[in-house]
Amino acid sequence: MKSLTAFLLLPLSLFAEDTPDYSEMKVDKLFETLCSGCHGKDLSGGQGGSLIDGEWKHGATEAEIRKSIAEGNPQLGMTPFSTVLDDNQIRSLVIYIREKEKEALAKGIDFPKPEPGKVTQTAHEDYTIETVADDGLKLPWALAFLPDGRKLVTERGGQLRIIGADGKLDPQPVKGTPEVIAHGQGGLLEVAVHPGYESNGWVYLAFSDGWWEKGAGKEGKDGKKADKPQTITAVVRGRIKDHEWVDQEWIWKTDKPFYTDAGVHFGTRIVFNKGYVYFIVGERGGMMESQDLNNPKGKIYRLFDDGREPEDNPFVGTEGAIKGIWTYGHRNPQGLDIDPRDGSIYSTEHGPRGGDELNWIRKGLNYGWPVITYGMNYNGTPITGITEKEGMEQPVTYWVPSIATCGLDFYTGDRFPEWKNDLFAGALAQKEVRRLRIKDHKVVEEEVILKDLGRVRDVTDGPDGYLYVILNDPDSILRLAPAE
Ligand code: HEC
Structure with a gap:
């Protein structure tokens, strides 16, 4: 009744x-x-x-x-x-x-939560976890490999660290790296090693560049006004000699009016392909700014690896447009990698609640944010009712609930033959690593291979064929090794 x-x-x-x-x-x-x-x-x-x-x-x-x-x-x-x-x-x-x-x-599902010394089973490969670093790192963000066996690790607070070929974390950070304005989700973010490193020695860093405006911020309890950050994501390259950052060159930065105090959505990742460097600048909460080709935010860029703008970039002929832009309509992508089979670029993007995406990144296309999205605001109020529109790309897949996707990697190694060319996506909020099998630009398999060890900040395969996972909370790096 x-x-x-x-x-x-x-x-x-x-x-x-x-x-x-x-x-x-x-x-x-x-x-x-x-x-x-x-x-x-x-x-x-x-x-x-x-x-x-x-x-x-x-x-x-x-x-x-x-x-x-x-x-x-x-x-x-x-x-x-x-x-x-x-x-x-x-x-x-x-x-x-x-x-x-x-x-x-x-x-009703038992997700694989690996334990040290125990074998974790997944659909195609069984693995054990090994600790790479679990002490002395603070908010590690990205990991890159040098050909001599050393590893580079960024800490979001601003330090570039080295893990020696002997596996030991050097207590001293690299001296002289660029000053980063660490606030909100910003700081020292990505590190990437140039594919020609052995002859040219280039290492690339992406970080929140900017300055503090004295006394322009909020009033504190003591009545004093705080300093206000003004930042945007920028990219440099340099060399590391005797533990020091030297020979620095700017690869990309933008004009001061575009700097903002917003603490969110910096992006970024860096990948290299055929003499070009690709990287991401997040929309910093600017929403519609990502639709504006005259505005640097919410874009994926393609430049020559020395920072020059290629003449065949899609908006070179568009009046006022920023020439480095490769794609636009992005919110906060923090995963980027290249399919070794055909050179296709994929990116994972933090959407709003229910709108995290995997995108196939193609020249000149508009990925729709914030005009179309599968998500809504985090507090549960709507953003838009539409999920598709002419002239705007659909994601390859999207995640509801959001997984807070961060770090993306095509596995190219030999230690896990059944995972070869599969795509691995990290997730902060859901604390997981997902394996995606991509065929004809579609996801044909998806599996959580690791869950609940910590917030997954990055996932990347090493030249040694292990799959490395960077965790925050607890701050550590571990790797997946094939089970005996
Ligand atoms: C007055 C009662 C009533 C209210 C209020 C109501 N529903 Fe329903 N809803 C039903 C009934 C009855 C059905 C049909 C169930 C069936 O087919 O057996 C249904 C079906 C549905 C279905 C389809 C389910 C299916 O199996 O395909 C959806 C989705 C749904 N409701 C969502 C909502 C939402 C969202 C709201 C609130 C905005 C809502 N309903 C409010 C009674 C209600």
Whole structure:
């Protein structure tokens, strides 16, 4: 009887004078107010049936779920909501339902959580974990390999560290690396070794460049105004000689008006391909700035490895456009790598809640942020109701709930033959490494191979064929070795 009353009363309450303002309502509240009476607070069902059991009577695609909500099914007792909710709100409900469905599903799955000395089994390869560094590193961000067996590690606070060929972390950071303005998610981020390092010695760094504006920040408890950072992601190269950073050259930086105090979305990663260097500058919360070709934020760049702008870049002939831009419409990509089989570039991008993406990066294309996205704001308010649009690229795949994707690597080694050419994606929030098999630019297999050891900041295969994983919290580096 109770559910019947709910059904009878609800549509009336929608038209009552004190109808709440749904447009400002966060999605969990929206669901609770409008839907939980029939589908249960935890979505597990009532008169309206479960929305998290993976069974969809009226269609399982997002378009179909959206239709179920918008058009309802009055005969069965499902209210049509398109008169009370706009497209954006319905879209956020679809994301919310998907998040809850996936969470419920995940509860029944035993994800591989490796333990030292024990073999972890996955679909194609079994591995053990080995510690590379678990002491003395603070917020390690990226890892790169020198041909002599040494490894370079960035710490977000601003230090470049060396792990010796003997495996020992050098207590002294490299002297003289560029000053970084570490604030929010910024700092010293990526390190990459030029493929011709053995003859040219070049090492590339990407970091938050800028300055502190004295007394321009928020007032503290002591009444004094803090300094305010002004930063943007920049790229340099230099050489390391006798533990010192020397011969520095700027590869990319931008004009002062584009520097910002926003603490989010710096990007970045660096990859090399055929004499070019590719890297990412995140949109820094600037949203629509990523759609503007005259603005450096929210873009992936392609330059010659010495920083010159190639004449065949896509926007060289576009008035006012920044010539280094290769692709645009990005939010905060922090994974970038090249498919060794055909040279295709892939990137993983932090989207908003429910909108993390894997993209196939192609010359001159627009990846849609923030006009299209599969996500909504982290607080549950909608961003947009549309997920696709003419002239904007669809992701290869996207993750609901968000995994907070960071670090991306095609495995090229020989120690794990069954993983050869598979793509490995790290995830901060979900604390996992995912293996994706890519065929014809589509994901044909996806598997979590490691979970819950820490926030995964980077994943990369070494020239030694091991798969290295950088963790934050706890700060450490480990590697996957084939099980005996
Ligand atoms: C008055 C009761 C009632 C309310 C309120 C209600 N629903 Fe439903 N809902 C139903 C019923 C009944 C069905 C049909 C179940 C069936 O086919 O067996 C349904 C079906 C659905 C379906 C399709 C499920 C499937 O298996 O394909 C979705 C999605 C859905 N509802 C979402 C929502 C959302 C989101 C809200 C809130 C905005 C909501 N519903 C509010 C009663 C309700």
